[in-house]
Amino acid sequence: MAVKITKEQCITCGACVPVCPFGAIEMREDTAYITEACTACGACIEVCPAEAIAREAEQKEVAMDKTQYKDIWVYIEVAEGNPRNVGLELLGEGRKLADAMGQKLAGVLIGQDIAGLAKEAFAAGADRVYLVEDAELAHYNTDGFTATMVDLIQTYKPSVVLMGATNDGRDLGPRVACRVGTGLTADCTGLGIDETTGLVAWTRPAFGGNIMATILCPEHRPQMGTVRPSVFKRPVPDYSKTGEIIRVASKVKAADIRTKLIEVIRVCTASCNLEEAEIIVSGGRGLCKPENFSLIEALADVLGGAVGASRAAVDAGWKPAMHQVGQTGKTVGPKIYIACGISGAIQHLAGMSSSDIVIAINKDPDAPIFKVADFGIVGDVMEVLPLLTEEFRKIKA
Numbered sequence: 001m002a003v004k005i006t007k008e009q010c011i012t013c014g015a016c017v018p019v020c021p022f023g024a025i026e027m028r029e030d031t032a033y034i035t036e037a038c039t040a041c042g043a044c045i046e047v048c049p050a051e052a053i054a055r056e057a058e059q060k061e062v063a064m065d066k067t068q069y070k071d072i073w074v075y076i077e078v079a080e081g082n083p084r085n086v087g088l089e090l091l092g093e094g095r096k097l098a099d100a101m102g103q104k105l106a107g108v109l110i111g112q113d114i115a116g117l118a119k120e121a122f123a124a125g126a127d128r129v130y131l132v133e134d135a136e137l138a139h140y141n142t143d144g145f146t147a148t149m150v151d152l153i154q155t156y157k158p159s160v161v162l163m164g165a166t167n168d169g170r171d172l173g174p175r176v177a178c179r180v181g182t183g184l185t186a187d188c189t190g191l192g193i194d195e196t197t198g199l200v201a202w203t204r205p206a207f208g209g210n211i212m213a214t215i216l217c218p219e220h221r222p223q224m225g226t227v228r229p230s231v232f233k234r235p236v237p238d239y240s241k242t243g244e245i246i247r248v249a250s251k252v253k254a255a256d257i258r259t260k261l262i263e264v265i266r267v268c269t270a271s272c273n274l275e276e277a278e279i280i281v282s283g284g285r286g287l288c289k290p291e292n293f294s295l296i297e298a299l300a301d302v303l304g305g306a307v308g309a310s311r312a313a314v315d316a317g318w319k320p321a322m323h324q325v326g327q328t329g330k331t332v333g334p335k336i337y338i339a340c341g342i343s344g345a346i347q348h349l350a351g352m353s354s355s356d357i358v359i360a361i362n363k364d365p366d367a368p369i370f371k372v373a374d375f376g377i378v379g380d381v382m383e384v385l386p387l388l389t390e391e392f393r394k395i396k397a
């Protein structure tokens with residue numbers, strides 16, 4: 001439900017501008033103007049002395065004909081010409097939902113020169129792929145991808161849409177949900193089917209991770225959610241599988257896109273690509289000072305892995321936030337997770353407990369991290385890390 005300004009009533013007093021918590025009101029010559037940043041919170045309505053701001057008359061919702069909506073869709077994010085793992089992970093999980101609901105599974109590919117990726121979607125379980133290719137969609141941009149996704153949903157009416165809770169997915173998902181008039185459960189860590197209603201049961205941490213909330217979307221379609229990367233395992237690809245490709249013409253024009261990609265500046269190298277890493281070496285407060293992170297980096301380097309950090313290490317400024325693993329950081333699921341000088345607080349475990357093998361190095365034999373570790377080394381990280389790095393270097397040589 002949008003908030004609107006009646007231009008004829010606005011006396012341009014500016015009283016609403018400082019009240020908006022989102023900086024969404026601009027004063028223009030003849031009227032106050034509500035920008036895209038508006039979240040429709042309504043904080044400005046009361047303060048307007050001219051009663052020029054109001055919620056748009058709520059259209060009484062006509063009960064949605066939900067029978068028109070079918071099939072499970074997974075938005076497959078593409079980065080540098082390759083599908084991000086989370087898209088393939090969600091196809092694996094989407095396959096289970098589709099089979100349980102007796103529906104088809106579709107992947108959605110939006111970009112330029114990406115038709116070749118359809119085979120990856122089929123190999124991961126998709127029955128069909130919706131493919132939109134256009135030069136204006138060569139790189140992710142909010143306007144173009146939102147318009148394209150909304151158009152696809154309004155045309156083909158999926159029952160469920162899954163997206164990765166990545167930077168782009170977190171940008172795209174809520175916008176699309178708002179425009180198609182449905183809800184979205186963000187940052188899910190579990191998916192299932194509610195036995196009573198047959199709806200998708202979206203599970204996510206709530207209240208600072210103290211409870212897990214399971215959310216249903218009974219009234220609107222599609223049911224939408226973003227899911228954290230690495231929560232689910234990527235299915236083993238089966239390249240013998242094929243499916244139907246539905247090519248959809250893009251309706252996006254250059255003028256529709258308000259942002260322009262000028263340059264790509266890489267701040268994240270392989271060492272912080274935690275979601276895709278097979279090996280992660282993580283450091284915590286036990287490293288005692290930032291310089292000691294070089295021991296973590298040396299081991300990660302020799303193993304070809306990424307560098308993680310606990311929140312304590314990030315809060316201390318030893319590593320940038322993009323390295324943080326945990327409830328308020330990244331969720332990771334590598335083959336091997338090496339936790340060094342990390343106590344194993346519940347909020348840290350929330351981000352790495354789906355790792356295949358956990359190795360912990362801690363000088364305290366009672367540290368909780370050892371309860372989730374497959375292998376534990378009781379010792380000083382300053383001594384153990386150089387030894388490990390040296391041994392792996394010898395093996396590699």
Ligand code: FAD
Binds near residue numbers: 285345
């Ligand atoms: P500590 O708990 O201080 O542990 C340091 C460990 O190092 C100890 O076990 C100690 O025995 C060991 N040690 C010390 N010296 C050495 C040595 N020389 N050699 C070997 N071992 C040594 N935390 C996260 O990590 N990620 C999150 O996303 C996150 N989100 C949070 C969200 C909320 C809402 C809250 C309240 C907290 C969150 N936290 C998160 C913080 C979390 O509760 C812990 O405080 C944090 O994980 C502790 O980090 P640490 O294990 O590095 O430090």
Ligand code: SF4
Binds near residue numbers: 023024034037038
């Ligand atoms: Fe700002 Fe809320 Fe008013 Fe929108 S409704 S302009 S977000 S105060």
